């Protein structure tokens with residue numbers, strides 16, 4: 277979110293800006309059937325695809341004819357997604373956690389069996405590493421260390437470990453990695469220290485990976501506030517109906533795939549608002565890598 281554009285709101289976890297609301301942008305997806313579009317990734321691996329943003333990304337990419345490898349822990353919810361999207365495209369859905377070594381291996385193998393992942397979307401995430409059960413986000417002084425450890429395992433170690441496994445496939449296809457970030461990675465909100473620190477770590481790892489793998493695109497993307505289960509858990513008992521639904525930011529991700537701007541950190545709001553020329557100019561100066569667009573091609 278762009279804090280300068282929106283008034284701050286008092287929350288149970290301190291002053292935290294809310295997302296700008298307004299008319300939802302059109303979802304830029306193609307028809308469910310028809311030719312596979314060119315260019316773009318053919319095989320996409322998405323974590324946290326059973327609900328929220330991950331599900332909406334899976335729906336949009338399926339509609340574009342991409343083949344999908346999807347994961348989340350809840351097997352029943354994931355199976356429902358698989359059943360929905362199998363009518364549209366080839367889908368392999370494997371239930372499990374991104375912190376499980378064997379599960380990550382199975383995900384990478386499934387992508388390889390489809391011909392190799394051309395896009396990895398590290399979307400699965402946790403706020404605290406434990407069930408908040410309606411409680412407020414803990415301050416760092418009180419953060420249970422087991423929860424902090426799980427937060428970093430789910431939000432940083434898991435994505436990096438999965439990236440390691442999939443990198444050979446991504447290199448083969450000059451592919452891309454999308455790591456889901458948050459404004460909490462760059463702003464200091466009381467109660468958001470564990471989650472924010474983990475997202476900041478993922479941002480930095482994304483930037484280093486981009487420098488080390490110049491043939492790839494590595495994008496850290498802040499989607500902005502979205503009306504999802506995670507967001508509701510962060511604001512227990514509060515009305516979050518003013519937050520936009522996750523499908524409204526999907527066109528920002530589709531723009532990244534279509535335009536392939538330089539690796540770096542992007543905000544969905546900027547991608548949705550900016551003309552293509554601005555997008556191709558790359559991310560904000562402090563977050564951009566030194567790699568130019570031309571060098572990637």
Ligand SMILES: NC(=O)c1ccc[n+]([C@@H]2O[C@H](COP(=O)([O-])OP(=O)(O)OC[C@H]3O[C@@H](n4cnc5c(N)ncnc54)[C@H](OP(=O)(O)O)[C@@H]3O)[C@@H](O)[C@H]2O)c1
Pocket residue numbers: 323324325326327328329330347348349350351353372373374375398399400401402430456457458459498499500501502503504505506507522
């Ligand atoms: N919502 C927001 O306002 C907001 C703002 C900024 C950034 N983000 C980021 O956007 C991304 C999507 O968030 P969301 O709001 O869509 O969340 P969400 O609705 O709670 O969905 C999270 C997804 O991740 C899965 N997941 C959680 N832990 C997992 C694990 N250990 N292994 C595998 N899958 C796991 C969940 O399924 P299971 O529980 O069944 O595993 C679910 O499919 C996250 O990276 C989040 O940090 C969200």
